Amino acid sequence: MLSAFWNFTCALMGVIKLRVAICGGGIGGLAHACALAKYSDITVNIYESAAKLSPFGAGIGMWPRAWNVLCALGMGEDMAKITSVSPTNSTVHSFSFRKSDQSNGFTFGNMFSRGPLLTFHRAQFQEVLAQHLPPSCRIHHSKRLKSYSQGRYGGPIRLSFEDGTQATCDVLVGADGIKSAVRSCLLREQAEFARYSGQPSNKILACKDYVSWAGSIAYRALIPVERLKEDCDQGLLVLPTTPTIYVGTDVHMIVYPVSKGQVVNLALFHFQPELQGMPYPGPWSKEVDESELFNIARFERWEPTVKHWLKVRYILLLFAIPPSRAEGMICLQHIRKPTKWAIHTVVDLPTYISGRAVLIGDAAHSCSPHQGTGAGQAIEDAYFLAELLGDPRTTLNTLPQALKVYDKFRRPWTQEASAKAMANGRYFTLHHDGFDFSHADAAAVVQKLHELTDLMIDEWKWCWTTTVEESLKAALSQLQDA
Numbered sequence: 001m002l003s004a005f006w007n008f009t010c011a012l013m014g015v016i017k018l019r020v021a022i023c024g025g026g027i028g029g030l031a032h033a034c035a036l037a038k039y040s041d042i043t044v045n046i047y048e049s050a051a052k053l054s055p056f057g058a059g060i061g062m063w064p065r066a067w068n069v070l071c072a073l074g075m076g077e078d079m080a081k082i083t084s085v086s087p088t089n090s091t092v093h094s095f096s097f098r099k100s101d102q103s104n105g106f107t108f109g110n111m112f113s114r115g116p117l118l119t120f121h122r123a124q125f126q127e128v129l130a131q132h133l134p135p136s137c138r139i140h141h142s143k144r145l146k147s148y149s150q151g152r153y154g155g156p157i158r159l160s161f162e163d164g165t166q167a168t169c170d171v172l173v174g175a176d177g178i179k180s181a182v183r184s185c186l187l188r189e190q191a192e193f194a195r196y197s198g199q200p201s202n203k204i205l206a207c208k209d210y211v212s213w214a215g216s217i218a219y220r221a222l223i224p225v226e227r228l229k230e231d232c233d234q235g236l237l238v239l240p241t242t243p244t245i246y247v248g249t250d251v252h253m254i255v256y257p258v259s260k261g262q263v264v265n266l267a268l269f270h271f272q273p274e275l276q277g278m279p280y281p282g283p284w285s286k287e288v289d290e291s292e293l294f295n296i297a298r299f300e301r302w303e304p305t306v307k308h309w310l311k312v313r314y315i316l317l318l319f320a321i322p323p324s325r326a327e328g329m330i331c332l333q334h335i336r337k338p339t340k341w342a343i344h345t346v347v348d349l350p351t352y353i354s355g356r357a358v359l360i361g362d363a364a365h366s367c368s369p370h371q372g373t374g375a376g377q378a379i380e381d382a383y384f385l386a387e388l389l390g391d392p393r394t395t396l397n398t399l400p401q402a403l404k405v406y407d408k409f410r411r412p413w414t415q416e417a418s419a420k421a422m423a424n425g426r427y428f429t430l431h432h433d434g435f436d437f438s439h440a441d442a443a444a445v446v447q448k449l450h451e452l453t454d455l456m457i458d459e460w461k462w463c464w465t466t467t468v469e470e471s472l473k474a475a476l477s478q479l480q481d482a
Contacts, residue, residue, distance in 0.1 A: 021169035028361030028378030029175035030129040035386030037134040047146035052171030059258040059265030063463035064115035068374025086259040094140040101248025105303030109453030145181040172357040180363035186354045216343040220270040252428040288340040322431040367418035370425035
């Protein structure tokens with residue numbers, strides 16, 4: 001009630017209490033701008049390094065916890081039009097797990113959740129976010145942040161971009177991904193503060209210490225359903241209605257529909273635990289030849305379904321441009337090869353804030369994709385931070401304290417979520433308890449797989465048994481002391 005009255009009063013008087021600059025026009029940055037739209041006393045500028053908004057990636061998922069945030073932001077109806085699954089609060093079959101690194105593969109577990117994993121094509125998802133931006137929000141393209149500076153005792157933050165231009169703001173939100181320029185500057189700034197106060201600063205100065213290769217390579221692709229028709233008609237493949245994970249030693253594959261079922265998202269992961277934390281040689285993302293997929297593991301020993309999914313004649317995949325929602329159809333832009341992606345994570349960052357600069361999404365806690373929660377956590381960050389900034393108790397004077405509240409609540413939560421995603425990645429590639437799945441007898445393997453199913457579900461259930469509102473309420477109560 002107080003927030004609504006304050007917002008109405010500021011609108012009448014034309015008062016601007018905060019100027020927010022968002023570096024990064026991806027999912028987190030756009031979501032944060034949308035979440036701030038209801039606060040007329042906050043102005044928003046988005047600075048995007050690319051010449052236009054160009055989503056990276058293929059399929060993404062939203063669990064009920066993140067979906068509830070999208071609904072709170074007024075996007076539920078539009079997002080529901082582009083998902084391949086109908087939103088519901090009922091208990092649904094959300095995942096199947098198959099042991100597939102053998103000729104006679106079998107389903108060893110099923111996961112049920114209160115509400116489904118809603119799957120989307122990333123480009124379509126980002127387009128809906130962009131359509132919900134308020135008219136007052138300005139997007140500045142081709143603006144790659146070089147550095148920022150802020151006074152120790154207040155005053156505006158000055159942004160310097162690679163093209164030589166500058167801008168100022170009261171709050172800088174780093175939503176610029178795992179290779180975040182904002183994070184690099186923030187950590188250098190924290191190191192300078194530490195030296196100034198006589199504290200050790202070597203570790204916090206080394207931004208690279210917090211970005212780590214997970215020892216995993218992902219191969220991602222989108223397959224148009226029409227290309228699967230022949231094999232489906234012959235009974236060689238069944239189009240997935242529920243996401244399915246095919247597990248094997250060191251390798252797993254996930255398959256699920258996107259774009260209203262017109263396209264299948266396929267991702268293949270190769271985990272090399274001995275390389276975890278080592279420097280990755282080469283570019284983090286690039287196109288690869290189809291033959292590389294078959295060199296990862298001895299797929300001739302895998303069940304026929306997996307080999308059919310990886311057939312060369314339709315693994316030459318499309319990238320899609322977002323449709324108009326009225327058409328409800330994707331447009332083929334051009335055919336591309338599968339993308340190879342070295343999975344990197346941001347591990348145990350010691351702070352998400354510095355003065356009036358703050359990190360959200362992958363810039364703060366980029367995680368492995370093994371729970372389908374990366375985009376959802378960015379959206380939660382965006383919403384959580386917007387609610388704190390928009391509260392009438394948050395002013396220029398109390399802003400640093402409000403950001404400390406954000407860091408206090410979101411940093412431990414997101415880092416724990418990242419750890420759970422990493423654990424699932426190990427389970428999917430049959431790394432658990434030192435057990436040898438390749439040589440143990442069949443009964444022992446089945447028993448251990450059932451244990452794995454219970455572990456995976458236990459690590460995952462927070463996605464539908466908790467809500468962000470629980471911690472947000474507690475965080476807002478602490479603004480009383482700010």
